[in-house]
Amino acid sequence: MVEFTLPANSKVLPGKIHPAASSGGGRVRRFAIYRWRPDDAENPRVDYFDIDVDECGSKVLDVLIKIKNEIDGSLTFRRSCREGVCGSCSMNVNGKNTLACTQSIEDYVGEIKIYPLPHLPVVKDLVVDMSHFFAQYASIKPWLQNDAASETGEQARASGQSAAGEQLQSVEQRAKLDGLYECVLCACCSTSCPSYWWNGDQYLGPAVLLQAYRWLADSRDQERESRLRQLADSFKLYRCHTIMNCTDTCPKGLNPAKAIAEIKKMLAGLD
Amino acid sequence: MSLKTRPLSPHLQVYRLPLTGLISITHRITGVFLCLALFGVLGLGAALAGGESAFLAAQACLAAPLGQLLLWGSAYALAFHFCHGVRHLLWDLGWGFDARRLDALAKLELAASAALTGLLYFLS
Numbered sequence: 001m002v003e004f005t006l007p008a009n010s011k012v013l014p015g016k017i018h019p020a021a022s023s024g025g026g027r028v029r030r031f032a033i034y035r036w037r038p039d040d041a042e043n044p045r046v047d048y049f050d051i052d053v054d055e056c057g058s059k060v061l062d063v064l065i066k067i068k069n070e071i072d073g074s075l076t077f078r079r080s081c082r083e084g085v086c087g088s089c090s091m092n093v094n095g096k097n098t099l100a101c102t103q104s105i106e107d108y109v110g111e112i113k114i115y116p117l118p119h120l121p122v123v124k125d126l127v128v129d130m131s132h133f134f135a136q137y138a139s140i141k142p143w144l145q146n147d148a149a150s151e152t153g154e155q156a157r158a159s160g161q162s163a164a165g166e167q168l169q170s171v172e173q174r175a176k177l178d179g180l181y182e183c184v185l186c187a188c189c190s191t192s193c194p195s196y197w198w199n200g201d202q203y204l205g206p207a208v209l210l211q212a213y214r215w216l217a218d219s220r221d222q223e224r225e226s227r228l229r230q231l232a233d234s235f236k237l238y239r240c241h242t243i244m245n246c247t248d249t250c251p252k253g254l255n256p257a258k259a260i261a262e263i264k265k266m267l268a269g270l271d
Numbered sequence: 272m273s274l275k276t277r278p279l280s281p282h283l284q285v286y287r288l289p290l291t292g293l294i295s296i297t298h299r300i301t302g303v304f305l306c307l308a309l310f311g312v313l314g315l316g317a318a319l320a321g322g323e324s325a326f327l328a329a330q331a332c333l334a335a336p337l338g339q340l341l342l343w344g345s346a347y348a349l350a351f352h353f354c355h356g357v358r359h360l361l362w363d364l365g366w367g368f369d370a371r372r373l374d375a376l377a378k379l380e381l382a383a384s385a386a387l388t389g390l391l392y393f394l395s
């Protein structure tokens with residue numbers, strides 16, 4: 001539902017200021033970070049941390065880890081790989097969603113504002129509840145559907161596959177998956193999409209639709225028809241109005257809006 | 272901890288819409304505005320059919336500063352809505368998704384709608 005303002009319990013209040021440790025002499029930058037904890041009934045707040053960035057790694061995630069280690073151990077965020085492949089550290093930095101571990105502090109001037117991914121229930125601080133997002137991902141059956149894999153070697157040879165029943169692809173067929181398989185399911189795109197904010201209960205959103213297209217575009221998959229039938233729905237797919245926030249924000253440089261357009265083309269018989 | 276008491280993370284409050292996003296919402300706003308402007312067109316049509324005094328009154332309304340603003344505002348809204356509409360149709364054909372060119376194409380749209388409005392002005 002379209003609801004432009006935040007509910008009363010979600011309004012963000014000003015919080016604590018943590019001044020820089022005086023020892024330094026390096027460049028101090030202010031980080032404004034969204035905080036909320038489930039322990040009491042208080043509203044979310046923004047805490048300010050003045051950090052000497054010369055005493056710290058170069059990425060936004062390095063700052064968060066420094067704060068957690070040295071200033072406030074209760075600061076809560078997700079991270080794992082710290083190299084942009086696990087998709088856990090997605091958050092909103094200065095108004096745009098990104099992966100904290102690949103985002104350089106140097107890319108920003110002035111105060112750096114860090115919020116959780118937009119329009120999701122907050123579990124704690126920068127950790128949001130992504131269960132609905134992953135349920136939607138599961139709904140598109142994100143795996144290869146192909147019965148031929150169980151053929152015997154004999155049958156496989158006859159149908160042009162290798163003896164072990166491998167699913168061979170030509171270079172061209174494989175190239176169609178470039179720009180799709182790299183998605184790390186960070187949800188930066190989906191949570192940047194106004195249509196997903198207002199209709200996310202039914203609209204699948206750019207990340208899941210890009211994944212849906214990843215299987216539609218796979219020459220080895222045999223369920224193209226049923227996959228398309230499942231998507232041909234005014235809410236699941238056609239809430240995309242080509243706003244393009246998704247493509248603008250994807251930290252892996254992918255193009256979910258284009259993938260969605262390709263699905264629409266397939267459904268219109270233009271492919 | 273029940274889900275209901277979890278706060279909703281800020282969205283419009285913090286998100287900085289890219290130019291294409293701003294243009295997209297403007298397309299919707301101009302779409303709604305043009306629907307309203309059609310009532311104005313209806314009114315003008317009625318005035319045309321309503322004899323000399325109604326015609327002169329409508330002419331005076333249009334000549335007034337507010338009338339001129341509404342007229343050329345609508346013209347720009349239509350030109351812009353048309354240009355972005357064309358862009359939508361190209362997108363639907365799968366063309367124009369290159370992330371590096373999004374901003375340039377958005378600016379081209381704004382310039383083209385200004386040029387179209389200018390053209391209308393000189394033709395009128």
Ligand code: HEM
Pocket residue numbers: 241298299301302303305306309349352353354355356357359360
């Ligand atoms: C007075 C004339 C017009 C009126 C009143 C009008 C009105 C509207 C409205 C209300 C919408 C829905 C906006 C939305 O859901 O975002 C819309 C969408 C659209 N209009 Fe127009 N329009 C007019 C002229 C045109 C013209 C000349 C074009 C030619 C290119 C055009 C192309 C489109 C397209 C492609 C959409 C769909 C955008 C989407 O998918 O979100 N319109 N229009």
Ligand code: SF4
Pocket residue numbers: 182183184185186187188189190206207210249250251252253254255256
């Ligand atoms: S398409 Fe990009 S932004 Fe979206 S989930 Fe995949 S990697 Fe993240």
Ligand code: SF4
Pocket residue numbers: 192193194195196205206239240241242243244245246247256257260
């Ligand atoms: S292009 Fe579609 S999916 Fe991407 S932000 Fe816009 S509406 Fe959402």
Ligand code: FES
Pocket residue numbers: 078079080081082083084085086087088089090099100101102
């Ligand atoms: S920590 Fe894995 S993507 Fe950032």
